[in-house]
Amino acid sequence: MAEALLPWLRAPLTQALQRQRGHALLVQGAAGIGTLAFLRALAQAWLCEDEGQGAEHRPCGRCPSCRLVAGGTHPDLKLLLPEALRAQAGLAPGDDGGAEAGRASKRKPSRQIRIDELRAATDWVVQSSSRGRAKVLLLHPAEAMNLQSASALLKRLEEPPGLARWLLGTADAARLLPTVRSRCQLLRLPLPAAEAALAWLQQQGLRDAAVLLAAAGGQPLEAAALAAAGIDAAAWRALPAAVAQGRAAVLAGWPLARTIDALQKLCHDASVLAAGGEPRFFPRDALPSRARAEALAAWAQSLARAARYDEHPWNEALLIEALVAEGSSSWQEVAAAGAKRARAAATLGQ
């Protein structure tokens, strides 16, 4: 393989190879634990030509097939990902790291798997295999298919597979058509054990890894992404007090989606704390106490509304200021809170 397999993915990979039945597998896993890396390793293992290897040593990483996969030029492997995800994963826009790199344009990369892309890929997968072992179509995330694409996929899944192997990934299998789910074997990737995740994060040079791992909901790649975005443990710890005091400036420079996600996590933890539970995303001692539960509930709704529209070109600074003001009112006396909530509602309500 081009890169070493993330350590917490080894055991699930071996299991997947041992328990595989049928020609279509649906893997459910959070984005921040390396689901795409897992899918690529599994596809490579299916195509691996080192017959001597047991499941726990596949893919071998040395055989001709493994080398072709690593180079992005295996003739029996196709990755069907939305453009936006290809860009993120460092893949060429057109195909599997090779040939059709066309379609480079300045428009925003698509988050959907389009019907024409799906048709081309499903036509490809039923053709004969070049190296004679299998023909693998890796499609991720499956929820990026619209209804039309999903129906077209379904038709193909019902045909006799021959050497075709379908490898679908998803963050949430419940968002797929039940008919697609029922035609695939489902494999759930668990969150990594905290010790394994922390050890890996420390290897990456992350400081205060435990704080960022909690911030990322236990997803180590997401924790590393937070750090890479300049959100370190100190910034994360400082957030609750700053929001409670209405200081939106601490969020300057945070991408909008991350800002809203952080505020939602804060709102969650403050609500849990108000109900006498244990916070999940923030260190307990970083959370100001005595927030009012009704105010937090209203804030949660405003945040959910903002999250749904996080790609719209609002005035971001104004939106964040309003959301922080509304949040801070949860920690304030009732009279002052009312005015702030009205202001936030006016900014959001359009």
Ligand SMILES: [Zn+2]
């Ligand atoms: Zn191999």
